[in-house]
Amino acid sequence: MGLGFVVGVFGVLILAHAAYSTIQYRGLLKITEEEFSGPPMNVVAELLLGLVFCMWAGLTVPGKFLSILPDSEENRIVSLPANLDFMSFNHRGKVFPKELDVKLKL
Amino acid sequence: MAGHNDSSAVEKKSSDLSNDIPTFNAENLQSNMKTIYYSRTFLSIIGGVIAGILGFTGLTGFILYFLIMAITSAGLIAKSGFSIHSYFDSWNRVVLDGFFSGLMSFVLFWTFAYDIVHIF
Incomplete structure (x- = not known):
């Protein structure tokens, strides 16, 4: 429970930071008067990292599978x-x- | 691992003998289903946030949802040690269950993150 939960919180924090830097990037685009075509490279990398962390947490935190076979x-x-x-x-x-x-x- | 494989083989034999009446521990099956439901809900929320930050609109967001659910299914199968039948009674439990309820929370968090990042 402990380690997976900490990893999940870390992944959510990374996602929040990615959202924040995307907001900043949009502000920059507004100043330079360009169109938004896609998020910058470091945001995509952060999103992928956050997805991996959250995937790991989401698969480990809810608990282990229990065998349903009556003779296990x-x-x-x-x-x-x-x-x-x-x-x-x-x-x-x-x-x-x-x-x-x-x-x-x- | 070998023990699980052995017991699944024994289970198959005994179910063949008793005219294909499946016997399994319903409480543990329900607990496994709850575990899967938690995993899917959490990961669809995370997928929605990611789709919103990336600025997806329309079909690409749903494609991302299908992709994330496919990765989740693969992860759940890996978590059960590739022996589905000692933890679940059918493949649909792992692959399909919680798909549409996850889609609802995906769309909710997708629009939420998109609004926060791209509109406000």
Whole structure:
């Protein structure tokens, strides 16, 4: 969370700076009375850098993917107590001979 | 990685046996969907700001949106370690979900940034 979040804030700051320098560039164009054809090169570079940082942050900050397979390693322990209400110990299995229990324990 | 591949193979086999009824952990699927939704919304906002600063108007801005969503999808696939089926039930979840809601926030922030930078 920490590192990705800091990178995201840094990317947003870079984008803000790019916006600010574009505003300044437009002011300059107004003075020299030229038409705006496209943003200057350093703004494009800043935008690309900010996009890369924000992409990295946007992919890492929201959290890891969790496996949806019922037999994967992280789901095995969690899914056991989900049926706890339906466990029944008072069933006909108690009339079975006790040697079977010993075998099961092995 | 190898474990995931193994378990996906086992899952495929067991779903074949039980007449193609998919079984998966719905809670984790929902959490994955939420993660994807966050990523897409944030990146469409960032894409809108970028399109506004660059001064795009008309079709080029939408082309930029498609490009950014394609990069996002590639990033999400890379994040899941190229084994989509152990985290999602279909490809559409990764590639298409949240596309149009992201387009709305993209257009909002596109016009917002364009107004701030180029008009005022």
